[in-house]
Amino acid sequence: MNSWIKGMAAVGGSLLTLLYGGWSELLTALCVFMTVDFITGWVAAGMAGKLSSNVGFKGIARKMSILLIVALGHLMDGVLGTQNELFESACIYFYLANEALSIIENTGRMGLPIPDVLKKAIAVISEKAEKEEER
Numbered sequence: 001m002n003s004w005i006k007g008m009a010a011v012g013g014s015l016l017t018l019l020y021g022g023w024s025e026l027l028t029a030l031c032v033f034m035t036v037d038f039i040t041g042w043v044a045a046g047m048a049g050k051l052s053s054n055v056g057f058k059g060i061a062r063k064m065s066i067l068l069i070v071a072l073g074h075l076m077d078g079v080l081g082t083q084n085e086l087f088e089s090a091c092i093y094f095y096l097a098n099e100a101l102s103i104i105e106n107t108g109r110m111g112l113p114i115p116d117v118l119k120k121a122i123a124v125i126s127e128k129a130e131k132e133e134e135r
Contacts, residue, residue: 019071021078021085026092030070033099034063040106047110066095093129100125 020027038059045051073087080087100122104114 020074020088024085026089026096027070030066030092030096030099033096033103034066037099037102037106038063040103040110044106044109070095090129093125097122097126097129 016023038056041059042051042056045055070088070091073089073091074085076082076087077085104118104122107114
């Protein structure tokens with residue numbers, strides 16, 4: 001059993017390295033944003049009495065699709081020989097901004113006020129995403 005777990009960890013680590021070139025702070029931020037978005041969406045739907053396992057499944061499928069697109073961005077960087085993970089970073093910045101906006105929308109549906117500093121931080125992420133797309 002212990003060997004099986006070690007083998008699965010090795011396969012998982014190898015797959016992550018292949019798809020993302022290792023783990024970065026940007027990937028960590030994206031995963032945290034996606035998790036917070038899912039949780040806030042779930043809570044907002046529950047508060048509105050519209051909680052649905054079918055909608056939740058679609059949300060998880062969308063999150064997995066985001067990770068696949070980011071992996072494609074990383075692979076494009078490798079094929080094209082781009083510096084500083086250009087395509088992968090552009091994908092992550094785009095989805096970070098998208099997830100942040102969704103989180104704000106979800107918390108707004110829950111009746112929570114949004115701090116101005118958070119709104120400004122999201123604007124900065126959006127600007128970075130636009131700059132990465134222009135490159």
